[in-house]
Amino acid sequence: MEYSLATLAERVNGRVIGDGSIRISGLNGAQIAHEGELTFAEDERHFGLAMASRASAILVSEQIKELGGRSGIAVKNPKLVFAQLLELFYPQPLAAAGVHPTAVLGKSVALGPEVSIGPHAVLGDGVRIGQGTRIESGAHVGQGTTIGEYCFIGPNVSIYYGTHIGHRVRIHAGSVIGGDGFGYVLHEGRHVKVPQVGNVIIEDDVELGSNVCVDRATIGSTIIRQGTKIDNLVQIAHNDHIGQHVVMAGQVGLAGSVTVGDYVVMGGQAGAVDHVTIGARAQVGAASPVIKSVAPGETVWGFPARPVKEAKEQIALVGRLPVWVERLKQLLGRVDALEKRVEQLPGPKSSS
Amino acid sequence: MEYSLATLAERVNGRVIGDGSIRISGLNGAQIAHEGELTFAEDERHFGLAMASRASAILVSEQIKELGGRSGIAVKNPKLVFAQLLELFYPQPLAAAGVHPTAVLGKSVALGPEVSIGPHAVLGDGVRIGQGTRIESGAHVGQGTTIGEYCFIGPNVSIYYGTHIGHRVRIHAGSVIGGDGFGYVLHEGRHVKVPQVGNVIIEDDVELGSNVCVDRATIGSTIIRQGTKIDNLVQIAHNDHIGQHVVMAGQVGLAGSVTVGDYVVMGGQAGAVDHVTIGARAQVGAASPVIKSVAPGETVWGFPARPVKEAKEQIALVGRLPVWVERLKQLLGRVDALEKRVEQLPGPKSSS
């Protein structure tokens, strides 16, 4: 695939800077781009890198008028346009529609048009799959589960019975949806299992990474609302309610009955204990365990998670502790000397 | 399914309060229960929620004599009885007994009565499966492995060769039992693999969540004793010995040769370095890395894990550091002034 800069500019509604006849055959990051490739500059720092690159053209912000003799395309949102061009230049291999002869389908399975069911996939009784959805090899879809249109269910994904999945949901390999929540009653020295009879609801446009776990609710539903993106190896527990357009990086772990507001961002390996609420648009720093609710819009970090300004001040203070301890020691010596000196003075003695 | 309150009371050995003829068609949490449902109150706080709920009846502790005109059932342990009723009202879909024609069985496989082997499951040579056990689709059971009676092995679980699993064990989707322990010898700049020739033993009534990893021992056995419950994405390393009735929440990670005593509780994302012992009934707080052994019955928390009282005091003290530093600064000023004043006094001078 190869396009002229002018053709690409037209396709992304951008303005050509310099030579529109340049041929572009690929995209690349500034530091590794070579001739014939287009790179992009999302901000000042990347602009310098891009200008120093060997790329033949640069995708820049519309504020940019010229590129010192270099060529490029100016657009409103270079990063967004770059994502669109990636799709154009590197279309992903697509499984052919149809049910592979080794797939096993239960009774009353309903498949929409253009569905692709891979080798050895297993669909339980009453499963419903919407138009254009692709189920990869070895995936297990438990009975009564519904999956919407244009979803991607990766290889060896396991979806337990009764799960509801919306449209355009992507679930990567090895993830498990609807496993039992972790609930027991201690009775006469043994942990008696609390049956987990709820389910999981995943709304439209959610993406889950690889080897993610989303447990079914004890009663009711564990819910992930639309547009939320969850990275690999994340743990979502029973009865968690995750809002819309949330971002959770790798290995985040939530205990049960946690509420996460819309647009919350959680860094990698962050966690939360049970029953807390993380308010809308709050940000939880990497590796930080949340042990009490976080107010909307707040940024927390540290062990345990607390307002990031406070956490950083405390870390700085602890770092200066050797200095303060040293000063305290000197002060002790000075006060000792003062007391001795004052004792020797004439006049009323201390009563102590 | 629908039962009268009186029928339910009889079944759980409870006492009816109010109208025993009320029809109950489901169970629910207090805040979302509606008419026709039974909710439960495990303690004071939940009692208030239950009394304010729209549920038709409440499962309460036997101390309760009346419910202000509402109806219910009084039992010794409401939470335990609620778990039993969940099972009654919401029976889980059960795979039919039998071996699916797409399953692949090795030589000399021995299956007990009423065993269910799902589509595309693979059982190696010499595998033995006890009565009533259910192996879900895509599961891999390595050669020579034995699995007891009434177990559940979830979809896409991988069990390596030579594993021993007791009765009534539940292992959720994607978990891996008996993968190689992580052992190498650094020799001439390369990590030479130490063959992992031991195995894994899982005793009766253990439950493992989804995408859990339990490594085989280098020599001997990695052991999980009876009644222990382990949540999703937990890492159990080679030669770990986990006691009876232990509870480990999601994403706990143990290094090799760790000993965990009976009834230990570990919070989510807690961890332990190699060769430590966590004494019986000790509790390790969420996200806390254990770097030295924990005494029986002790509660530890923090980074690194230390007695929780100590950890909380230290956090409080660090939080007050700005105050103490301020006081120290003032004190420096006061001592400066004192020294100057004392210098000006008549009498013997300081020798410094």
Next chain:
Amino acid sequence: MEYSLATLAERVNGRVIGDGSIRISGLNGAQIAHEGELTFAEDERHFGLAMASRASAILVSEQIKELGGRSGIAVKNPKLVFAQLLELFYPQPLAAAGVHPTAVLGKSVALGPEVSIGPHAVLGDGVRIGQGTRIESGAHVGQGTTIGEYCFIGPNVSIYYGTHIGHRVRIHAGSVIGGDGFGYVLHEGRHVKVPQVGNVIIEDDVELGSNVCVDRATIGSTIIRQGTKIDNLVQIAHNDHIGQHVVMAGQVGLAGSVTVGDYVVMGGQAGAVDHVTIGARAQVGAASPVIKSVAPGETVWGFPARPVKEAKEQIALVGRLPVWVERLKQLLGRVDALEKRVEQLPGPKSSS
């Protein structure tokens, strides 16, 4: 299998101490070894344990001349030789070469000699597998992927399209290679997916544990260089570059575009934020989040990760805070008393 001590000594190029005719039928750790077994002593502490053991012989360092009447074998590197003997005494069960009839192979798949493809494995179009490689049951190998010679791909592993894997690579069950990197552009309130069009390259002699995730690059490659060993449940993100002979313990998590130098060691549950560099031979302690680059050879630990000496001093200082606060309080009292006393003295008054 049973060998005389003399035969074993010859095989490992060692020197017999004591009775070379002793029959050895197995290997074991000192504390659980019994008669007929060989144990080993890698250092002083283990030497004491080995001498106190019931083993029939001990593998010791070549410095050792005699064993107080006991028998053994002296070698240059006892731990390395023990690893070699484990392989001799406990050969792992090997799948027969050949393609299982239930495996599904795409178009133009190229298989080397002695390859073993297990039941229900799925190989996409154009996959190439080198001599002696073993693909276990339920594994998914996406189109265009190449796997070298003598590799082990465990059960239910998922390898996405376009992955390149070298020789003698071992990937344990449930791991996912080449899943999408985690990249989005926030645009008009929605996270728009950045297509992940790069791939994953894994060089020779790498071992990955169970349920590991290695994401494909956005553009270019996520790379794991030769000889690196990665434990269970580790997260390697898009565009990470992991050097040679690196060791990462269980549940380590890296954000995107992280560079890890050769021979780096990361303890369990350690992590790193995006775009940092961990220099060659650096060590990152267990559970420690790296939030800025680490110099080559440095050892870091703590929350956040910092030079281990500094971190330990700070923890010690914080532990002594109650003492210092107490001293500060006493000092306040003493200065109060001094000021009062000095006020009462004749002579010039303080100007404050």
